[in-house]
Amino acid sequence: MKWQGRRKSGNLEDRRGMSGKGKLAAGGGLIAVVVVLLQLFGGDTGQTLAPILEQVTQSQSVSEGGEQRELTEKEKELGAFMNAVIVDTEDIWSEIFRENNLGAYKEPTVVLFTDAVRSGCGTASAASGPFYCPADQKVYMDLSFFDQLRTRFGAKGGDFAIAYVTAHEIGHHIQTILGTSQKVRQLQQQTNQAGANKLSVAQELQADFYAGVWAHHNRDYLEEGDIDEALSAANAVGDDAIQRRTQGSVQPDSFTHGTSEQRKYWFMKGYKTGDIKQGDTFSEIMN
Numbered sequence: 055m056k057w058q059g060r061r062k063s064g065n066l067e068d069r070r071g072m073s074g075k076g077k078l079a080a081g082g083g084l085i086a087v088v089v090v091l092l093q094l095f096g097g098d099t100g101q102t103l104a105p106i107l108e109q110v111t112q113s114q115s116v117s118e119g120g121e122q123r124e125l126t127e128k129e130k131e132l133g134a135f136m137n138a139v140i141v142d143t144e145d146i147w148s149e150i151f152r153e154n155n156l157g158a159y160k161e162p163t164v165v166l167f168t169d170a171v172r173s174g175c176g177t178a179s180a181a182s183g184p185f186y187c188p189a190d191q192k193v194y195m196d197l198s199f200f201d202q203l204r205t206r207f208g209a210k211g212g213d214f215a216i217a218y219v220t221a222h223e224i225g226h227h228i229q230t231i232l233g234t235s236q237k238v239r240q241l242q243q244q245t246n247q248a249g250a251n252k253l254s255v256a257q258e259l260q261a262d263f264y265a266g267v268w269a270h271h272n273r274d275y276l277e278e279g280d281i282d283e284a285l286s287a288a289n290a291v292g293d294d295a296i297q298r299r300t301q302g303s304v305q306p307d308s309f310t311h312g313t314s315e316q317r318k319y320w321f322m323k324g325y326k327t328g329d330i331k332q333g334d335t336f337s338e339i340m341n
C-alpha cells in the first residue's frame with residue numbers, strides 16, 4: 055500500500071515499548087491458548103472474554119505509563135504505516151457515512167501495544183491477537199501478531215495483511231456504532247450455543263466485508279499484491295484452517311469466525327462492490 059505523506063491521525067495511541075511490572079507471566083500459558091482459540095483476530099468478543107482475562111490478571115498487575123524505551127526504526131516505520139491506515143479509514147468511513155445518510159462517523163481510537171494492555175474490556179495479553187473493545191470503542195493491536203500470522207499460520211504477510219486486520223477490527227467498530235453488535239448480543243442470549251456461534255460467524259464475516267469495502271474506496275493507494283496479502287491472511291485465520299491446525303479435525307458447529315472460503319468471499323464482495331448495503335451476511339448465514 056502506498057502510505058507516505060498522510061496527515062497525522064489524532065486517534066493513534068502508541069503504547070509500544072512501555073515497561074510493565076507483571077507481564078501476564080506465571081500461569082498465563084494455558085489461558086493464553088484458550089484466548090487464542092476464542093479470539094484469534096478478532097472478535098469484538100472483548101466483553102465475553104473479559105472474565106477469562108480477569109482470571110489471568112487478578113494476581114498480576116500490568117502497569118502502563120512506566121518507563122518507555124526508544125522504539126526501533128522498524129517499529130517507528132510500522133507506526134507511521136498504521137497512522138496511514140487509520141487516516142485512510144477515517145476519511146473513507148466518514149465519506150461512506152455521509153453518502154448513506156448515517157450521520158457523522160465517530161472515529162475509533164487505535165492502540166498499539168506490546169506484550170499486554172489494559173482495555174475497557176479487561177487486560178489482554180498479546181496472545182489474544184488484535185481485538186476491538188466496544189466498551190471503550192478502541193481497537194487494540196499488538197503488531198507482533200503479524201509475525202506469527204506468517205510464521206505459525208502460513209500467511210504471506212506484507213503490509214496489507216496488517217491493513218486488512220486493522221480494517222476488520224474497525225469493521226467491528228462500525229457494527230457497534232450502527233447497533234448491529236448490540237442486536238447480535240441480544241439474539242445470542244435467546245438461542246443455544248450453535249445458534250450463538252452462527253450469529254458470531256455472520257458478525258465476523260460482515261467485519262471482513264467492511265474491510266473489503268474500505269479497500270475498495272482506498273484502491274488508489276493499493277499496490278500489486280495487496281489484495282493477495284489480505285486474502286492470504288483471511289485464508290490463514292478461517293475457523294476450519296485453525297481447527298485443522300490446532301486439533302486435527304473440523305467442527306463446523308463451533309465456528310465463530312467463518313471458514314477460510316467464507317472470509318475470502320466476503321472480503322472480496324466488499325472489495326468489488328464498495329457498497330455497505332451489500333453486506334447482509336446475517337440472512338445468508340442464518341438461513
Ligand SMILES: [Zn+2]
Pocket residue numbers: 095096097098222223226258261
Ligand atoms: Zn472480528
